[in-house]
Amino acid sequence: MNSVMQTRRTLAIWxxxxxxxxxxxxxxxxxxxVHEDPKSHCSLCLHQHQLQDAITSxxxxxxxxxxSYISVEFQAISFKRPFSRFFNSRAPPITA
Known part of the structure; x- marks a missing residue:
């Protein structure tokens, strides 16, 4: 478990x-x-300017x-009888 957390932390920092x-x-x-003509930009900058507002527009x-949920009714089976406690003790084994 500790190695998984260490791997996640390393990946997040990286x-x-x-x-x-x-x-x-x-x-x-x-x-x-900055000092170049707008037509002489590299292709990365041209695509970035073309797609700059694509996501926000x-x-x-x-x-x-x-x-949603399905309501289900359960019927609880009840055995109503008085509780009785029985103590079954066991004697120690007979030694000969």
């Missing part, structure tokens, strides 16, 4: 580090095109499944 490094790399890459529809 993914967080990659996210930080990639965000810095993207920022540095976009700064490299589409409406978000998330269909939730309505949960």
């Amino acid at each position: 993914l967080a580090a990659m996210l930080v490094l990639l965000s810095v790399a993207i920022a540095v890459h976009s700064i490299s095109h 589409t409406p978000f529809h998330f269909q939730l499944a309505q949960q």
